Amino acid sequence: MGAEPGRRRYDSLRRTTQAQETRAEIARAARRLFVSRGWAATTVRDVAREAGVSAPTVYAAYGNKAGLTRALADAADLSADASRMLAELEAPGTDPERQLAAMAAYDRRLFERAGDVITLVREAGRTEPELAAAYRDGRRRGDETRVRVFSSWPDGVLRSGLDVRSAVDVYAAVCNIDVYTTLTVERGWSPERVERWWSGVLARELLA
Template identity: 70%
Template structure:
């Protein structure tokens, strides 16, 4: 007679777990379709069919196609382990080590969500909402670099660089296009790219005669 109350006690947890699983299945179905056939060609109905749920369930979970994309972007950021980057930045004040921490995050992001980033940029050429999502991601990345570079002592950057230029150089070197070229055309493994980025950024940004 006591088993029934115990079962009811966990009903809410069971429903929450099932809802999270459904959300994840919808997001994964949307990602497959967005990447394989493009943002514009993909409908919410197709996402629902791919995920094995109803159309109202998709809208209830994410609100719209844009909501789906934003959820995928958020998931990609978590998959790249930003907490690990923050821990690495806090572990040492050494600029080269901090560059390595930021580069490691970028490599993980491109490795795990490069297809999504490319999709978002291309779709943003015709969809202003998606262009805003992509631009927000770029602005957040720049903000992180500005925050880190600003903590460095004077004369850490090369003498011919100001802070905005240093951020520009980082963005020009460490981006999805360079990553894609090296992995797909040149067959570099991601770890080699990460190591090379750290070396190049150290050479291009840091004053070799810094204190």
């Protein structure tokens, strides 16, 4: 009799773990297909078949294809380790140049680990308003982080003639998925080289 509650408790844990593993496998399958076939050409049934589950299981886990893609976008942000960037931004004795380097390092990790997801969300957003909003939200969160960091600097740190909003614009023009892709795919740069170049360019363009 005494073992029954324990078995039930572990059965519940087992079901939760299995559900999490199923969600993760669905997400991995969707990412593979979205990247290889394109978002529009991939159906929920395709994702289910690739993941080895039923289509209703995919719908139950993510709602629809747009919901699944939005979940991939959220996971992309987590993969870049935002908490590491925050720790580097707030580290004792840090200065604006090192803060710029921390933000460039975060963007490098984001594009290196999830650039394919960012690109597919942007492309799918051309026909799916929900995904267009997801892409804009990601860009907005990045801008908000930079506004907070740049606004914390004393007067005279930014180059003459630059205000915070203009500095954010310059950052966005330098550190973005298109520049990263051009340098790594077309020009053969390593991600580390891109990160170093970004850090140097940002310091030269933004700091007095």
